[in-house]
Amino acid sequence: TTMAADREMILADFQACTGIENIDEAITLLEQNDWNLVAAINGVLPEEPMQQAPSAPEVPPPLESPNLSIVGQQLQQMAGMAGTSSVGSAWEPVMAGPMMRPPPRMLEFKVEYRERTVDVMLDDTSTVGNIKEVLQAELGIPTDKQNLRGFSQDEPDDAVLSSLNLPRENRLFLLTPDLPVASGSQEMDGESTSHALERLLLEFVLNVVDVDKGIEYNLHFPGSRTIRQVKCDVYSLTDIPVRNQIWKGWPQDAKDDDMTLAGCGIAHPAHNLEVWRQHLPGRFSSGVEEERRQRHASGSSTEDFEDASDSFTVDDNDLSFTDVVTRKPQPLMPDNMEDEYDASVHFTSEFTERYGECHPMFYIGSLEDAMKEAFQKPAKDRKLLALYLHHDQSVQSNIFCSQVLCRESIVSYMSQHYLIFAWDMTFDSNKARFLGHISRQYGSLAAQTVRNYKADEYPLLMLVMRNRGASEVLKVVHGNNTVDELMSTLINAVDVFTENQRVEMQEEAEREERERMKREQDEAYQVSLAADRAKEEEKKRKEQEEREEAERAQREAREAKEEREALRASLEDTLPAEPPEDCTQPLINLRVRLPDGEMLQRRFLAGNALEVVLNYVHSKGFPPNEYKLLSSWPKRDLTSLSTSQTLQQLGMNPQETLFVQEK
Numbered sequence: 001t002t003m004a005a006d007r008e009m010i011l012a013d014f015q016a017c018t019g020i021e022n023i024d025e026a027i028t029l030l031e032q033n034d035w036n037l038v039a040a041i042n043g044v045l046p047e048e049p050m051q052q053a054p055s056a057p058e059v060p061p062p063l064e065s066p067n068l069s070i071v072g073q074q075l076q077q078m079a080g081m082a083g084t085s086s087v088g089s090a091w092e093p094v095m096a097g098p099m100m101r102p103p104p105r106m107l108e109f110k111v112e113y114r115e116r117t118v119d120v121m122l123d124d125t126s127t128v129g130n131i132k133e134v135l136q137a138e139l140g141i142p143t144d145k146q147n148l149r150g151f152s153q154d155e156p157d158d159a160v161l162s163s164l165n166l167p168r169e170n171r172l173f174l175l176t177p178d179l180p181v182a183s184g185s186q187e188m189d190g191e192s193t194s195h196a197l198e199r200l201l202l203e204f205v206l207n208v209v210d211v212d213k214g215i216e217y218n219l220h221f222p223g224s225r226t227i228r229q230v231k232c233d234v235y236s237l238t239d240i241p242v243r244n245q246i247w248k249g250w251p252q253d254a255k256d257d258d259m260t261l262a263g264c265g266i267a268h269p270a271h272n273l274e275v276w277r278q279h280l281p282g283r284f285s286s287g288v289e290e291e292r293r294q295r296h297a298s299g300s301s302t303e304d305f306e307d308a309s310d311s312f313t314v315d316d317n318d319l320s321f322t323d324v325v326t327r328k329p330q331p332l333m334p335d336n337m338e339d340e341y342d343a344s345v346h347f348t349s350e351f352t353e354r355y356g357e358c359h360p361m362f363y364i365g366s367l368e369d370a371m372k373e374a375f376q377k378p379a380k381d382r383k384l385l386a387l388y389l390h391h392d393q394s395v396q397s398n399i400f401c402s403q404v405l406c407r408e409s410i411v412s413y414m415s416q417h418y419l420i421f422a423w424d425m426t427f428d429s430n431k432a433r434f435l436g437h438i439s440r441q442y443g444s445l446a447a448q449t450v451r452n453y454k455a456d457e458y459p460l461l462m463l464v465m466r467n468r469g470a471s472e473v474l475k476v477v478h479g480n481n482t483v484d485e486l487m488s489t490l491i492n493a494v495d496v497f498t499e500n501q502r503v504e505m506q507e508e509a510e511r512e513e514r515e516r517m518k519r520e521q522d523e524a525y526q527v528s529l530a531a532d533r534a535k536e537e538e539k540k541r542k543e544q545e546e547r548e549e550a551e552r553a554q555r556e557a558r559e560a561k562e563e564r565e566a567l568r569a570s571l572e573d574t575l576p577a578e579p580p581e582d583c584t585q586p587l588i589n590l591r592v593r594l595p596d597g598e599m600l601q602r603r604f605l606a607g608n609a610l611e612v613v614l615n616y617v618h619s620k621g622f623p624p625n626e627y628k629l630l631s632s633w634p635k636r637d638l639t640s641l642s643t644s645q646t647l648q649q650l651g652m653n654p655q656e657t658l659f660v661q662e663k
Contacts, residue, residue, distance in 0.1 A: 009168055010037050012106045012121070018044050107166055111135060111148075112409035113174040114483050122161065129157035135174060147175040149491050173409060173491070175484050199223050199262035205269055206230065206261075210238045211276035219395070222482075223262030227254060229403055230261070236398035240277045249273035332390055333424035337433070340366035347390075347422050351401075359406045360388070360414050362422045367437045370421040375466040379504040384465050384474075384497050386414060388422040389434075389450070391458035396479035400459050404483050413487065417494045418463075425458060442471060461486075463493045467500055564623065572619040576612060578603050588647050591657045592617060592629075604647060611643035613658075622660050630659045 011026060014037060020026045033040040104123035109131060111118045120134050128151075132143040143157070150172035151164065200223040208217045217237055221230060227250070231242045249272055251265035332350045337343035344364045351359055363370045367387075374385040388405070390397055404410065414420060425431045439447035453460065461477035474493045477486060579587060586606035590613065593599055600620060604613060614624050629638040631652070638658070641650070 007035060009106065010035055012108075013037060013104075014040055016106060016123075017041050020044070105162070105168075107161055107168060107170065109170045109172055111172045111174050112412070113139065113176075114407070114409075117408070118174075124160075124162035124166075126161055127157060128155050128159045128161070131172075132157065139174075141174075141176055145176055149173045149175060149487075171412070173413070173487055175488055199268070200260065202262065202268055204261045204266065204271065206266075207270060207272045208234060209272075209274045210240075211274055212240075213238070217395075221261055223260060225261050225403075226258055227261070227264060228257035229399075231257065232402055233395070233399050234275060237395060238275065240275065244278045246276050246278050247273060248275075331392065331424065331426060332422075333427070333430050335427040336429040343424075343430070344422070347424060351422070354398075355401050355406050358408055358411055359401075360386075360411055360418075360420045360422075362388075362420050367421055367423075367434075367441065370419060371441060371471070374419040375471065379501055379508045382466055382501060383419045384417060384463060384493060385471075386418040386420045387460075387462040387464060388420060389458060389460040389462070390422065390424045390426070391455050392424070392426045393455040394458040394479065395456070397459045400479035400481075404479075404481065404486055405461075407483050410483065410486060410490070413490055417490070417497075442473075446473070463489070465493075465497045465500065468504070564621070567623070568619045568621060571615045575616055575619065576605075576608070579605055586648065587654065588652050589655050590652075591655075592620075593657065593659050594620075594622070595627075595660055595662055606648040606652075607646050609643060610638060610641060610645050610647065610650060613647065614639065614643060617658075617660060626663060628661045628663055630661055632657055632659070 007030075010030065011023070014030060015021065015023075015026050018026070018041060020029070029044060030037075030040050033043060104125050106121060106123055109120040109122070111120060111131075113135075116139075118135060118138050120131055122130055122134070128148065129143065131148065132146045135141060135146060136143050148155075150170065155164065202223045204221050204223060204225075206217075206219045206221060208219060209215070210217070215238075217234075219230075219233065228242075231245055234240070234245065235242055253259075254264035254266070330350050330353075332347045332354075333343050334346065337346070341364065344362060344366075348362045348364065351362070363373065365373075371385060374383045390401075423430070423434045425434065435447045435451055438450055450460075457478065459479040463474045463477070464471055465474055466472075474496060475489055477489055481489070579585065581587075581603070583603075583605075588604050588606050589601065590604055591599055591601050600617075602616060604616075614629060617627070617629055618624060624639045627639075630636070631638060638650075
């Protein structure tokens with residue numbers, strides 16, 4: 001899609017620079033150069049010595065032709081100059097030193113004005129004023145009377161298009177609420193133009209008598225209303241289709257149904273007309289002649305006569321014909337519609353049957369669902385809600401729908417910016433149901449306001465937006481609005497909604513940022529809390545392990561102590577008795593100094609083994625694996641000697657002092 005759009009831009013720029021209007025020829029030349037714009041242009045234009053590019057493109061004087069319609073004045077004149085001017089032309093790619101200056105970027109504008117769409121193409125060096133000049137040449141509307149809407153903001157006439165950051169294709173709306181434009185293609189100037197404009201501003205009263213029913217209608221129309229529009233409005237009142245309407249009273253000049261009331265020659269302020277249904281004769285040929293006679297007498301158009309001939313059904317045998325039964329308009333909503341979904345489907349279907357396929361896209365579903373779809377979304381995705389309330393007993397309803405609401409410019413703009421919910425208030429049951437919805441959604445005051453509207457005050461178009469959590473009615477549009485007035489109201493409502501949406505988007509972003517920060521803080525707190533819990537659990541685990549280790553150590557120490565005590569007691573029991581002092585055998589008195597300074601004293605036989613002494617010291621709580629038993633002279637570690645040696649063999653004196661020392 002992007003490549004196709006780029007090639008369309010290259011094709012448009014190539015045609016603008018070379019003046020080649022044949023699209024097939026232009027595409028062929030571009031394809032030969034692999035869509036290289038500069039190479040294709042240089043291959044078409046005559047080769048001349050390159051010149052220095054001018055500092056700015058020269059803008060040609062505006063064309064005076066009033067028939068300019070599709071492209072801008074500059075583009076047409078430059079395209080015509082491309083075939084004869086030199087390579088140094090302001091609209092041709094030239095070399096400026098080592099750099100190649102690209103051609104201007106072309107912009108397309110579709111300008112909607114009432115029932116017309118004017119296509120304008122200008123390069124981005126043009127200004128907003130240049131667009132107005134093209135529209136003046138096409139529509140005859142002075143530039144100071146033009147109000148162009150569709151830019152991001154109101155732009156002055158001297159604003160350069162390149163500074164507005166516009167896309168290649170743009171849609172604008174031309175508003176002239178104080179200056180209606182006459183229909184038709186006849187040119188007027190001077191006093192005739194002034195007089196025509198004055199008549200367009202007048203209001204005409206048509207006193208239309210329905211001859212079949214004997215009813216007179218007093219209809220008020222602006223001078224810009226066409227005869228065809230009047231006939232369609234009369235159809236909604238009399239149920240006589242336009243093709244079957246026979247008129248009396250139109251002026252002789254009113255031969256074209258596209259003529260306005262101001263230009264067809266009717267009297268002001270009031271004009272009398274009669275209308276009745278065409279009664280078809282029994283034979284086809286005589287019917288045609290009668291139709292022609294009546295058309296000639298009434299001044300009706302040949303086009304209507306051709307439409308009327310479509311109602312004949314011709315039999316191959318006798319060429320007889322019968323009337324085609326005209327479908328009488330059905331209610332947009334049948335009486336007592338309980339299901340809102342079915343009601344909206346029926347409304348859309350019947351509305352299309354009456355007014356054609358070009359109409360706003362009505363929401364299918366309930367009002368509550370429509371409000372959710374429009375409002376209960378992030379601020380950037382919300383839309384304005386347009387509530388269209390129809391009433392078949394109002395003459396203005398058919399006029400508003402056919403001439404205003406179903407205009408392509410209105411349909412396009414509303415489809416882009418609005419969600420549209422429609423309801424038929426013709427039947428009291430349906431009206432009561434809708435008022436119940438309004439009361440629930442907007443309160444009893446809003447319901448009472450809608451209830452107070454009379455039938456002839458319809459149709460209504462209520463523009464609703466979401467503002468700080470509440471639904472707010474921006475504007476109530478009545479059926480007597482013109483296309484310009486409605487478009488202006490819709491655009492103003494969108495401007496208000498856009499500003500409010502910008503504020504709410506900012507507040508929503510700030511709120512989301514606060515919620516994000518809060519979430520992050522909560523997450524950080526939870527992480528910190530989990531870490532603290534992990535630390536606490538680790539601390540408890542270590543303390544538990546330390547307690548268990550201490551208990552184990554105490555238990556082992558206690559067991560070791562008990563074991564040592566048992567061993568000591570057993571050793572003490574195995575020790576030989578201490579010999580008396582008067583023993584005749586050689587004795588050795590041993591004095592044993594303990595580590596804490598306490599002194600033990602005991603007599604041993606000289607023939608006792610060293611093991612007996614060690615067991616004695618062990619029985620006192622000093623096992624040989626932990627303590628050493630030292631002699632003073634000669635100094636030696638007795639625990640390292642053979643325990644089987646006797647004290648006498650060890651050379652101990654009768655009085656010997658030993659020392660217990662921890663290893």
